[in-house]
Amino acid sequence: MELAQARKARIAPRHGGKVLADALVAQGIDHVFEVPGESFLDTLDGLYDAGGKIKLVTCRFEAGAVNMADAYGKLTGRPAAAMVTRGPGACHGAIGVHVAYQDSTPLLLFVGQIPHQDTGRDAFQEVDYRQMFAPLAKWVTQIDHAKRIPEVVAHAVDVATSGRPGPVVIALSEEMQKDLVQVPDLRRASVSAAFPDPDAMLRMRAMLAKAKKPVAVVGGSCWSAEGRAALRRFLTQNNIPVTVGFRRQAHYDGTLDNFAGDLGVGSDPGLIAKVREADLILAVGSRLGDAVTQGYSLLDMAGSVPIIQVLPDGGEIGRVFRTALGIVSDLNTFALAAAGLEPVKPGWAKWTQELRSLREAQRAVPNYQGTLNLGTVMRELEGLLGADAIVTTDAGNFAGWATRFVNFSEHQRYIGPTNGAMGYSVPAAVGAKIAFPDRMVVAMVGDGGFMMTGQEIATAFHHGVAPIVLVFNNQMYGTIRMHQERAYPWRVSGTALTNPDFAKYIEAFGGHGEVVTETASFSPAFERAVASGKPALIELRTNPEQITTRATITDLRAGKTPPKPAPKPKRAATAGHRVSPAKKRV
Ligand SMILES: Cc1ncc(C[n+]2csc(CCOP(=O)(O)OP(=O)(O)O)c2C)c(N)n1
Ligand SMILES: [Mg+2]
Numbered sequence: 001m002e003l004a005q006a007r008k009a010r011i012a013p014r015h016g017g018k019v020l021a022d023a024l025v026a027q028g029i030d031h032v033f034e035v036p037g038e039s040f041l042d043t044l045d046g047l048y049d050a051g052g053k054i055k056l057v058t059c060r061f062e063a064g065a066v067n068m069a070d071a072y073g074k075l076t077g078r079p080a081a082a083m084v085t086r087g088p089g090a091c092h093g094a095i096g097v098h099v100a101y102q103d104s105t106p107l108l109l110f111v112g113q114i115p116h117q118d119t120g121r122d123a124f125q126e127v128d129y130r131q132m133f134a135p136l137a138k139w140v141t142q143i144d145h146a147k148r149i150p151e152v153v154a155h156a157v158d159v160a161t162s163g164r165p166g167p168v169v170i171a172l173s174e175e176m177q178k179d180l181v182q183v184p185d186l187r188r189a190s191v192s193a194a195f196p197d198p199d200a201m202l203r204m205r206a207m208l209a210k211a212k213k214p215v216a217v218v219g220g221s222c223w224s225a226e227g228r229a230a231l232r233r234f235l236t237q238n239n240i241p242v243t244v245g246f247r248r249q250a251h252y253d254g255t256l257d258n259f260a261g262d263l264g265v266g267s268d269p270g271l272i273a274k275v276r277e278a279d280l281i282l283a284v285g286s287r288l289g290d291a292v293t294q295g296y297s298l299l300d301m302a303g304s305v306p307i308i309q310v311l312p313d314g315g316e317i318g319r320v321f322r323t324a325l326g327i328v329s330d331l332n333t334f335a336l337a338a339a340g341l342e343p344v345k346p347g348w349a350k351w352t353q354e355l356r357s358l359r360e361a362q363r364a365v366p367n368y369q370g371t372l373n374l375g376t377v378m379r380e381l382e383g384l385l386g387a388d389a390i391v392t393t394d395a396g397n398f399a400g401w402a403t404r405f406v407n408f409s410e411h412q413r414y415i416g417p418t419n420g421a422m423g424y425s426v427p428a429a430v431g432a433k434i435a436f437p438d439r440m441v442v443a444m445v446g447d448g449g450f451m452m453t454g455q456e457i458a459t460a461f462h463h464g465v466a467p468i469v470l471v472f473n474n475q476m477y478g479t480i481r482m483h484q485e486r487a488y489p490w491r492v493s494g495t496a497l498t499n500p501d502f503a504k505y506i507e508a509f510g511g512h513g514e515v516v517t518e519t520a521s522f523s524p525a526f527e528r529a530v531a532s533g534k535p536a537l538i539e540l541r542t543n544p545e546q547i548t549t550r551a552t553i554t555d556l557r558a559g560k561t562p563p564k565p566a567p568k569p570k571r572a573a574t575a576g577h578r579v580s581p582a583k584k585r586v
Pocket of ligand 1: 447
């Protein structure tokens with residue numbers, strides 16, 4: 001008998017779904033977040049036996065499932081899997097793929113596919129995923145033969161985690177999941193991380209030694225605890241002022257004397273002005289993208305100010321801004337190598353101090369109008385967060401309160417969608433809490449974002465974990481109202497919201513609800529939420545007039561002429577069911 005045949009004879013036949021579940025285990029995938037569909041019953045059946053090794057998390061919405069997998073990837077640097085059904089499930093989940101792509105998060109998305117023999121008939125829920133996900137994912141493929149499962153899953157993990165990490169989408173033909181095949185499982189690849197070129201590291205050091213006003217911009221994904229500690233050593237030894245990229249807030253310890261704040265949406269204009277003065281930019285992990293560079297305006301594209309850019313993918317280096325030195329490296333190995341360099345004799349102590357004092361000035365809480373001062377609330381929250389707390393954020397103006405007032409420390413994490421996807425925060429917090437049940441997990445979200453995916457709190461109850469959700473309720477899509485007031489002052493159109501009683505919402509699940517309307521009530525409410533041990537929600541009733549941390553609606557309208565009052569709307573001619581609007585608080 002041939003060797004291969006003899007080997008095969010010893011392998012028990014398994015259906016494709018079981019081969020897939022075993023392939024996930026073999027590749028170290030230990031979390032699957034899913035909304036079921038009949039298109040992958042066999043895979044769910046395969047996962048039935050993998051219970052001890054894979055945590056199967058049943059979600060309420062596919063966007064939530066993919067966002068949970070994304071949060072897992074952001075926090076661990078390893079991919080989790082999400083599973084969704086054909087057409088509709090894939091469409092709901094697509095937002096999570098875009099988040100993972102723009103955030104460089106390793107992630108696997110499995111999509112049930114129609115039976116292969118019906119391809120091209122516009123069959124029930126049929127979609128060509130290679131086309132649909134082409135611009136959203138790092139790689140899209142489809143498995144049509146069960147014996148290819150181990151190979152494709154192994155390669156998918158390698159693609160998701162190598163170079164610039166990202167999401168991989170794998171469609172699963174329905175009938176191949178049922179096929180009985182005899183295939184071996186494949187080992188997880190042991191690939192060493194890309195190490196920076198020692199000559200390039202010396203050039204970096206030489207450039208640093210010549211600089212007078214360097215600024216570091218820290219971003220990227222898949223930082224390990226060791227890498228973060230090494231980065232801190234390198235940047236503190238050289239006393240380089242450090243900024244963090246958009247939604248990468250806790251990538252650097254904000255309590256350190258060289259932390260200068262964030263570069264992103266709504267950042268400190270003083271800091272942005274200072275970065276324009278820099279004579280060397282050291283971008284570690286940051287792609288120097290749209291938000292970080294203030295719409296590609298912060299730096300000179302021709303590179304008149306030298307830029308050193310460190311990224312795991314050479315194709316991304318200098319993509320928009322010409323670099324003086326590009327270093328292709330895994331971020332953690334770069335940090336370790338950088339920490340091992342002899343520090344330069346920094347002649348910029350005053351410069352670093354100036355940038356740090358900007359950060360401190362930002363954190364001084366103004367006397368905001370209204371009973372609930374969110375600046376003070378954030379400063380208090382900083383003291384209440386666990387030393388290794390995970391904070392998740394959504395898209396919205398509310399996010400500015402935490403970035404401006406909270407200094408995260410080295411073992412804390414702050415994760416959010418750099419693509420500005422609303423609806424990320426609550427599922428991310430649920431996924432984070434499932435993956436790290438012993439860490440405090442706090443979701444920050446606006447009233448708009450909460451009503452997009454807040455129902456994933458049901459998943460937290462189902463899986464017995466207790467995140468804490470802070471809902472910043474200003475009764476509007478505040479960010480868009482801000483843009484609207486700038487472009488079309490006084491003409492409020494399509495941005496006002498009517499909300500439920502958020503505390504009662506979580507109480508309906510059996511959770512702990514609080515409503516905070518005054519500054520002094522926040523800390524006790526937060527402490528009660530923690531002590532309850534239940535999933536908790538604290539509604540922060542904010543002053544809608546305070547549209548950002550820096551401006552009121554009145555400020556945005558200043559100097560502009562109010563329009564003539566709009567004509568009174570005529571009563572609708574058709575009789576219909578009318579619902580009286582909920583009573584407004586403001
Ligand atoms: C999925 C999605 N839809 C729409 C938008 C556009 N958008 C950006 S912020 C925002 C308003 C967010 O409202 P809310 O969550 O209440 O936060 P606020 O800005 O009021 O603090 C909207 C609609 C988006 N970024 N993502
Ligand atoms: Mg809002």
